Amino acid sequence: MNSKLWFLAALLCAPAAARAGSVRVVTRDPANQPVPDAVASLAPDQPVAAAPAAGSQVEIVQADEEFVPYVTPVRVGTKVSFPNRDKVKHHVYSVSPAKRFEIPLYIGDAKEAVVFDKPGIVTLGCNIHDWMVAYVVVLDTPFFAKTGADGGALVSAVPPGHYRLTVWHPRLKVPVVQDVTVADTGQGTQVVMVTLRPDRRIRRAPDASGSGYR
Amino acid sequence: MSPPNLLRWAAFALSLAAPLRADGPYFTAAATETWQSNVNNAPPADVTRSAWTTELAGEARWLEALDFGTLLTGTLRAAADDCTTFHGLDLVDLDASLAVRHKFGLGAYATAVSLALAGSAAQYDDTERSFASAALALRATQRLTDALQVEGTVEAGADAARNPVFSGSRAEAGLTLNWDVTETWRVKLIGGWRDGDVVTTYAALGTPGNWYPEDPGAYAYARPWKYVPTYGAPYLAYRLRGRTLSWGAALAPALGEHTTLLLQVLRAETQGYDLYFNTLVTASVAHEF
Numbered sequence: 001m002n003s004k005l006w007f008l009a010a011l012l013c014a015p016a017a018a019r020a021g022s023v024r025v026v027t028r029d030p031a032n033q034p035v036p037d038a039v040a041s042l043a044p045d046q047p048v049a050a051a052p053a054a055g056s057q058v059e060i061v062q063a064d065e066e067f068v069p070y071v072t073p074v075r076v077g078t079k080v081s082f083p084n085r086d087k088v089k090h091h092v093y094s095v096s097p098a099k100r101f102e103i104p105l106y107i108g109d110a111k112e113a114v115v116f117d118k119p120g121i122v123t124l125g126c127n128i129h130d131w132m133v134a135y136v137v138v139l140d141t142p143f144f145a146k147t148g149a150d151g152g153a154l155v156s157a158v159p160p161g162h163y164r165l166t167v168w169h170p171r172l173k174v175p176v177v178q179d180v181t182v183a184d185t186g187q188g189t190q191v192v193m194v195t196l197r198p199d200r201r202i203r204r205a206p207d208a209s210g211s212g213y214r
Numbered sequence: 215m216s217p218p219n220l221l222r223w224a225a226f227a228l229s230l231a232a233p234l235r236a237d238g239p240y241f242t243a244a245a246t247e248t249w250q251s252n253v254n255n256a257p258p259a260d261v262t263r264s265a266w267t268t269e270l271a272g273e274a275r276w277l278e279a280l281d282f283g284t285l286l287t288g289t290l291r292a293a294a295d296d297c298t299t300f301h302g303l304d305l306v307d308l309d310a311s312l313a314v315r316h317k318f319g320l321g322a323y324a325t326a327v328s329l330a331l332a333g334s335a336a337q338y339d340d341t342e343r344s345f346a347s348a349a350l351a352l353r354a355t356q357r358l359t360d361a362l363q364v365e366g367t368v369e370a371g372a373d374a375a376r377n378p379v380f381s382g383s384r385a386e387a388g389l390t391l392n393w394d395v396t397e398t399w400r401v402k403l404i405g406g407w408r409d410g411d412v413v414t415t416y417a418a419l420g421t422p423g424n425w426y427p428e429d430p431g432a433y434a435y436a437r438p439w440k441y442v443p444t445y446g447a448p449y450l451a452y453r454l455r456g457r458t459l460s461w462g463a464a465l466a467p468a469l470g471e472h473t474t475l476l477l478q479v480l481r482a483e484t485q486g487y488d489l490y491f492n493t494l495v496t497a498s499v500a501h502e503f
Contacts, residue, residue: 087237087238088237088238088240088277089237089279091279091282093320093321095320095321102282102320104282105279105281105282107237125320125321125322127282127283127317127320127321127324128279128285130321130322130357199397200360200361200397201360201397202322202357202360202394203394203397203400203468204468204471205468205469205470205471205472205473205474206242206472206473206474206500206501206502207392207466207474208244208466208474208475208476208498208499208500
């Protein structure tokens with residue numbers, strides 16, 4: 001009897017991560033095509049324990065005069081570094097309310113990483129190369145993932161409960177929000193239909209000029 | 215040293231300094247085919263000659279970022295033109311320029327202004343046309359939306375040719391609207407104004423050594439003039455002052471991130487002693503390496 005009571009107590013005290021599910025978010029457009037670079041995040045209705053701490057560092061690289069990756073989801077408090085692998089200098093900046101900053105002209109590694117300390121969407125640009133753009137999605141929930149080429153994203157280690165699923169994409173006018181219930185174990189699937197605005201970016205190709213009148 | 219010579223040497227010297235500490239070189243190559251309706255710039259009552267010209271050009275560019283919004287660019291360009299109709303107009307050309315561009319603010323929508331000093335030297339098959347030139351240009355660009363950008367230019371320049379008929383000075387202004395209909399397709403609307411020396415031709419009458427124009431008024435209006443054998447028949451070339459208005463449109467599809475095609479039609483009308491019309495149709499491809 002004592003051994004059974006001890007076993008029951010151990011089960012009740014087991015870390016929440018042992019009773020966690022996952023949610024696979026699948027994004028599709030009206031033509032049923034996958035939508036990459038969408039950020040799916042789960043915000044709990046109630047506070048959850050054992051949320052991983054911020055403090056990790058990620059990289060957004062400048063290569064071939066583009067930012068890589070195009071979309072980077074991070075937790076509030078994450079440090080982001082911006083190594084420049086190009087032969088030409090870049091001037092990285094953002095004027096978004098969630099994080100205003102600029103990194104003076106540099107090649108190689110920037111002097112300091114930037115800490116993204118407020119939730120929100122941060123649009124990055126280069127003041128020399130106008131076509132360069134990228135997004136940092138700063139989230140105050142630890143439960144998020146970015147969709148890949150197949151339009152799928154797996155948000156794992158999610159404690160059971162009720163959540164608000166938000167799907168954000170740079171070309172979505174308004175994020176898509178749905179209610180989701182996460183079970184104790186196993187994987188649930190949420191299919192999210194999104195209608196994206198046309199992909200309009202500043203043209204990068206050189207400007208050819210024709211013969212003028214002399 | 216005369217002002218045009220001084221400008222020419224200053225531009226060349228400054229451009230040599232650019233490679234010393236800058237990023238680059240970055241290379242661009244271009245091939246262009248142009249048809250002109252009135253390459254000899256004759257009045258409508260005279261005989262106008264059309265011509266095709268093929269140009270191959272290569273350019274090397276260096277960049278130095280001076281501060282957050284200021285960029286210094288040095289450029290060297292070499293080109294060879296083959297006028298398949300009138301080989302006297304074949305030429306090789308070397309250009310050097312130094313430009314400073316400043317953006318007033320951050321982002322794609324900030325106004326950018328640049329000041330450029332350029333020098334060039336061209337060697338024609340018809341050697342009396344060979345010249346050296348210098349120009350100073352002020353350019354401003356303003357993006358209105360992700361798809362619309364306006365560019366304005368004002369420029370002053372001077373040419374010193376082997377024969378004074380082909381020398382001269384000019385002031386120009388231009389306005390271009392770039393409309394990116396899609397990320398691939400760009401439409402350009404172009405307008406230009408030019409005031410300065412223009413070389414026109416009139417059919418020559420008489421005999422070698424004793425040429426005279428069909429229209430004596432042209433001789434009275436223009437100074438200097440000379441006989442030119444360039445167009446396969448006797449012509450007299452005149453330098454005169456004229457004001458040119460030009461306008462046109464172009465389609466510029468992007469063939470990937472580093473290559474652009476250009477198809478342009480430009481119409482130019484010059485008011486000098488007479489009214490001179492010219493239409494230029496251009497097909498060009500440019501690639502950035």
